Amino acid sequence: EPEVTQTPSHQVTQMGQEVILRCVPISNHLYFYWYRQILGQKVEFLVSFYNNEISEKSEIFDDQFSVERPDGSNFTLKIRSTKLEDSAMYFCASSGKRSNQPQHFGDGTRLSIL
Amino acid sequence: GIQVEQSPPDLILQEGANSTLRCNFSDSVNNLQWFHQNPWGQLINLFYIPSGTKQNGRLSATTVATERYSLLYISSSQTTDSGVYFCISGTYKYIFGTGTRLKVLA
Numbered sequence A: 001e002p003e004v005t006q007t008p009s010h011q012v013t014q015m016g017q018e019v020i021l022r023c024v025p026i027s028n029h030l031y032f033y034w035y036r037q038i039l040g041q042k043v044e045f046l047v048s049f050y051n052n053e054i055s056e057k058s059e060i061f062d063d064q065f066s067v068e069r070p071d072g073s074n075f076t077l078k079i080r081s082t083k084l085e086d087s088a089m090y091f092c093a094s095s096g097k098r099s100n101q102p103q104h105f106g107d108g109t110r111l112s113i114l
Numbered sequence B: 001g002i003q004v005e006q007s008p009p010d011l012i013l014q015e016g017a018n019s020t021l022r023c024n025f026s027d028s029v030n031n032l033q034w035f036h037q038n039p040w041g042q043l044i045n046l047f048y049i050p051s052g053t054k055q056n057g058r059l060s061a062t063t064v065a066t067e068r069y070s071l072l073y074i075s076s077s078q079t080t081d082s083g084v085y086f087c088i089s090g091t092y093k094y095i096f097g098t099g100t101r102l103k104v105l106a
Helices: none
Strands: A005-007 A010-013 A019-026 A030-039 A044-050 A052-057 A065-068 A075-079 A090-093 A109-113 B002-009 B010-012 B019-025 B030-035 B044-050 B052-056 B057-066 B069-074 B083-091 B094-098 B100-105
Touching: A005 A090, A010 B044, A010 B052, A019 A030, A019 A090, A030 B094, A044 B019, A044 B052, A052 B083, A052 B094, A075 A090, B002 B083, B010 B019, B019 B030, B019 B083, B030 B069, B044 B052, B044 B057, B057 B100, B069 B083
Parallel strands: A010 A109, B010 B100
Antiparallel strands: A005 A019, A019 A075, A030 A044, A030 A090, A044 A052, A065 A075, A090 A109, B002 B019, B019 B069, B030 B044, B030 B083, B052 B057, B057 B069, B083 B094, B083 B100
């Protein structure tokens, strides 16, 4: 069964540095999402992306965050200047050709900010 | 924005017991999914169920969209069912519920 893959599985970065988290969605999916989960807390929506533009974003997704689909397969989340509170598990998800279809999640990237 | 609440927050069961988890959402939505987050943090898709009833082995789910709730039934629970169960709802912007932390004792 096709799956969403995320790299790296664990990223350690110094505070203030830029970080790029990478995701390869399922190949025929058109809707893409990023979520984060701070340790021990619930999963929080960051952003949805369709047709090469942001569909929705949460209050968390401020100017420090950006998303991009640089080619036909990758979907990236960039954090420009990381803060300690950005430490979390970041999940990528994708869904099919309509907005009302199930989301498939990757295994996540654990981001640790030192 | 949409609110998604789950109950109970915590649940401890003996192996073999049955349970019902509830998800209430505050607005009409086009999507409702149930996930199991295993001890390794992976989000395992259980059901996509915006309305109606589905069954998969020992698990089943029912969503009553007009009354804005969904139920997840776990029968004959096993220790491998332990973890956190989330529902997620929304359209373009998705909200995870607060989760139910389930522990199944051998």
